[in-house]
Amino acid sequence: MPRPRSLTQEQLASAALAVIDRDALAGLSMRAVAQELGMSTMGLYRYVDDREELERLVVELVLSAVDTEPPDRDASWRERIEVMARRLRDTVGAHPAVVPLTITHRHRSLGVLRWSxxxxGVLTEAGIEGxxxxxxxxxxLSYVIGAIQLEHLGSLSGPGTVAISQLPPADFPHMAETARHARNVGPDQEFLGGLAMLLDGLGA
Structure with missing residues (x-):
């Protein structure tokens, strides 16, 4: 007879998330998670089939923490969308290495379905339909996920921006000048400024 299960999916996901937070996404493997749980790799296969299933559990763990309650109805539709965007950014941004997994597995996540x-609902009330x-x-969704990646994996204060600012002005005048300005733009200004431009385009 099979041995009774003793680990919950949340425990498995928490162990996998700990591996990702410590060793980045490339460090996620059945062996690494098994070691995190203090068990054999073969023992872990009693609970999950493969790494892909671990990824799905991690995505659900992270996204289930997003607050999906409708924001204050007295606020404008733009303010309510901003609240929802901030919630997703703050929650996922606490585990930036997980962002690529949210792109792959978001359709199976109850958390992102509830957020969406x-x-x-807010967009419908604003007259945006069909x-x-x-x-x-x-x-x-594309903006928030992309912005999180840029903020944590390629921030404006990072070496990439410095390198671009030092490009030959004769060859890259706009890139070099923009990179020099970029060094003074903070994460919140970048995120909220880009979101405002997107919402301007909706024109509800």
């Missing part, structure tokens, strides 16, 4: 449902609402939701 709340955002769609195909425009489809594009609006996809645009918001």
């Amino acid at each position: 449902e709340t955002v769609l 195909e425009r609402r489809v594009v609006a939701l996809r645009g918001l």
Whole structure:
């Protein structure tokens, strides 16, 4: 008879997330998670089939922590969307190495489905419906996920920006000048400024 299960999915996901937070996404493996749990690699296969299943559990663990309650209805639709975008950014941004996994596994996550449902409700109340609402939701998701990646994996204060600012002005005048200005732009200014431009485009 099979041995009874003694680990929950949350415990498995927490162990996998600990590996990712410590060793980045490249460090995630069945062996690494098994070591984190103090068990054999073969023992871990009693609970999950492969690394892909671990990835799905991690994504659900992270995204389930996003607050999906509708924001204050007295606020404007733009303010409510900003609240939802901030919630997603803050929660996922606490584990930036997980961001690529959210792109791959978001469709299976109840957390992101609930977040999207709340955002769609706000957009609907703002008069954004049909195909425009489809594009609006996809645009918001793409922006927030992309912004998190840029903030944590390629920030404006990082060496990449410095290198671009030192490009020959004769060859890259706009890139070099923009990079020099970029060094003075903080993460919140970058995120909220870009979000404001996106919401301006919706024009509800």
